[in-house]
Amino acid sequence: MSDLTIFPVDIAEMSVSQLANLSPEQKREVDANLDAAISWLKKARTKFDAALDQCYGEQGRTALRDSGRDSGTTHISDGPLRIKFDLPKKVSWNQKQLNEIAERIASSGDKVEHYIDVKFSVSETKYMAWPPALQQQFAVARTMDTGKPSFTLSTDGGEA
Known part of the structure; x- marks a missing residue:
């Protein structure tokens, strides 16, 4: 492979047309570099979020409990740093029990x-x-759309 040097910082400054006009080898390199950058950023974000939780999490949870809440938003100060601590509520419902309740309501x-x-x-x-006969009965209620396309780039030797 030649000495290619297209990095995410370069990509951000390029137009869509410029990116589309890259050579196949450069497109593969851009794809690999972006995947590596995304992976690195996700890992770094996860690690830094864990550090923030270690540093401010208990203080935030205590502030929420002191205000009579288990979840929500509170604000913390650490010297000049202001931290918005948000602990979202995550509710789940037992589907089997909800179905039984729904049947009782209907009955x-x-x-x-x-x-x-x-x-x-x-x-x-x-x-x-x-x-087909059953599909036909449901067809009037069915709408099919497509999602965002994805692309996997590889070289003749296999996946990059």
């Missing part, structure tokens, strides 16, 4: 939608395995 004559958000979905794998 009592109330509308389940008044109490529980109901969202219907069909697994695409199951849908595709159905016979």
